[in-house]
Amino acid sequence: MKLSVVVPCYNEEAVLSRFDDAVRAALDRLAVPYELCYVDDGSSDGTLARLRGLAQQHRGTTRYLSFSRNFGKEAAMLAGLRAATGDAVILMDADLQHPPELIEKMLDLYQLGHDQVVAKRTRHGDRRLRTALSRLYYRAVNTWVDVELTDGVGDFRLLSRKAVDALLALPEYNRFSKGLFSWIGFDTVTFDYRNAAREAGETKWRLGSLVNYGIDGMLSFNCRPLRLAIHAGLALASLAALYALWIIGAAVVGGVTAPGYVTLVAIIVGLGGLQMVMLGLIGEYIGRIYYEAKRRPHFLVKESGPVREGSPAGEGDAAALGPATDVSAAPRTL
Structure with missing residues (x-):
């Protein structure tokens, strides 16, 4: 040999x-x-x-x-x-x-x-x-x-x-x-x-370099992060619906109180950050497809x-x- x-x-x-x-x-x-x-x-x-x-x-x-x-x-x-x-x-x-x-x-x-x-x-x-x-x-x-x-x-x-x-x-x-x-x-x-x-x-x-290498390892052999985006979206929609029902119930029972400014800002910032992460994941996969298509x-x-x-x-x-x-x-x- x-x-x-x-x-x-x-x-x-x-x-x-x-x-x-x-x-x-x-x-x-x-x-x-x-x-x-x-x-x-x-x-x-x-x-x-x-x-x-x-x-x-x-x-x-x-x-x-x-x-x-x-x-x-x-x-x-x-x-x-x-x-x-x-x-x-x-x-x-x-x-x-x-x-x-x-x-x-x-x-x-x-x-x-x-x-x-x-x-x-x-x-x-x-x-x-x-x-x-x-x-x-x-x-x-x-x-x-x-x-x-x-x-x-x-x-x-x-x-x-x-x-x-x-x-x-x-x-x-x-x-x-x-x-x-x-x-x-x-x-x-x-x-x-x-x-x-x-x-x-x-x-x-x-x-x-180690961080990028770790991300490559996470994305190269699965598409589960994209599936996670679906589950995260469904979970957030469910939480939003429950929160809306709780607000309506509280208003019916105790009347309208002062608006929750801090809560509103926290929700907007949190959802915005989550959307950016999910867009980044989608962009990573699309970028890989882009490079593969160039051959x-x-x-x-x-x-x-x-x-x-x-x-x-x-x-x-x-x-x-x-x-x-x-x-x-x-x-x-x-």
């Missing part, structure tokens, strides 16, 4: 060489041929230059492609999966928070017949507040979405060729890989590992490698990496 390791990179110049050494050392201990497929997600530092050097240094086992701009990690993972030629494919980050020494364990479990071998990060060392919020989020999201999302499970996993082909057959533009991995199913096994600290550089996941490619590639003998730096062997856009009928660009 052949093993492919797909590594999305965004501004990882400071750690890339150390990562390559570590993962190559782990792979060299295995009795299987392998390839490293790096995807530069439009980095603004020297990541691309490092990838060119690695492709020249390790010909035959290292390939790369570079996007024309930053398209996001989801697009980078998709590009790497399309470029990978192995019978099994491992997805991992370049910051060494995914320990390369776990590759051997993944491969052992894969050879037992599992199509997905998933590394689950423990919460050891995380702040208590972050751990509590994470658990609360996953508990809430799993009551909504049509697939099961597990706390601590991310992109670090091994996929069989069958699972990779299933993922590539899903042409949707708005991709939420955590949900897609769960949606395709197949035989899956999970094992725990202790998360490692980032070796260098800064995390790309800020608070705003734009998930990414554009400006450069790919390995670098051919005698060619200027950066002129890669495009044919070695296969199609560079998406799996739909959109024009392919390389």
